[in-house]
Amino acid sequence: DQQVKQNSPSLSVQEGRISILNCDYTNSMFDYFLWYKKYPAEGPTFLISISSIKDKNEDGRFTVFLNKSAKHLSLHIVPSQPGDSAVYFCAARRSGGSNYKLTFGKGTLLTVNP
Amino acid sequence: EAQVTQNPRYLITVTGKKLTVTCSQNMNHEYMSWYRQDPGLGLRQIYYSMNVEVTDKGDVPEGYKVSRKEKRNFPLILESPSPNQTSLYFCATSSTYGEQFFGPGTRLTVL
Numbered sequence: 001d002q003q004v005k006q007n008s009p010s011l012s013v014q015e016g017r018i019s020i021l022n023c024d025y026t027n028s029m030f031d032y033f034l035w036y037k038k039y040p041a042e043g044p045t046f047l048i049s050i051s052s053i054k055d056k057n058e059d060g061r062f063t064v065f066l067n068k069s070a071k072h073l074s075l076h077i078v079p080s081q082p083g084d085s086a087v088y089f090c091a092a093r094r095s096g097g098s099n100y101k102l103t104f105g106k107g108t109l110l111t112v113n114p
Numbered sequence: 115e116a117q118v119t120q121n122p123r124y125l126i127t128v129t130g131k132k133l134t135v136t137c138s139q140n141m142n143h144e145y146m147s148w149y150r151q152d153p154g155l156g157l158r159q160i161y162y163s164m165n166v167e168v169t170d171k172g173d174v175p176e177g178y179k180v181s182r183k184e185k186r187n188f189p190l191i192l193e194s195p196s197p198n199q200t201s202l203y204f205c206a207t208s209s210t211y212g213e214q215f216f217g218p219g220t221r222l223t224v225l
Contacts, residue, residue, distance in 0.1 A: 101162060
């Protein structure tokens with residue numbers, strides 16, 4: 001039972017264009033969402049997050065949108081750069097309790113072509 | 115510089131030979147956790163620790179042990195490794211609710 005789903009295993013975009021990565025979740029107890037980027041042979045690196053009380057968070061070229069009613073979030077990268085090529089993981093967390101466990105999607109491989 | 119270090123980075127071993135993967139952080143974080151990453155499955159939590167001497171199971175704890183004797187260290191112990199534990203392992207730390215910082219990963223192969 002996968003609670004966080006990234007239905008696109010891969011995405012290819014041209015440099016300078018927008019990249020949109022999507023994520024769906026099923027657990028309505030999740031109240032904090034994060035995006036991580038992962039290069040080969042490295043650990044995941046935090047990119048951007050959003051609390052469930054917001055519907056948008058922006059940080060430079062990266063914007064995350066949250067649609068709670070649809071249980072859907074997306075990461076927009078504008079403009080995309082070749083260095084953005086990596087695997088992107090969507091993660092979710094529920095507040096309360098003693099475990100700050102992140103529940104991850106399977107990841108989307110983004111390729112930005114020069 | 116804030117760091118999460120793991121050792122070894124790569125390990126090939128045989129079934130049944132006990133091994134330990136170390137994790138150390140210099141951020142004074144209370145929370146530490148181990149994940150494994152497998153193709154098509156994403157990252158799944160193995161064990162976590164809220165503080166020294168406080169540990170608990172995550173989603174896939176079978177075949178693993180952990181200990182937390184010091185705040186900065188959180189080793190992952192495989193008492194009798196089996197081939198299904200061949201995976202990429204990540205240690206992560208966090209101060210409170212917020213982003214978690216991940217180590218560089220340990221690629222383990224059990225023959």
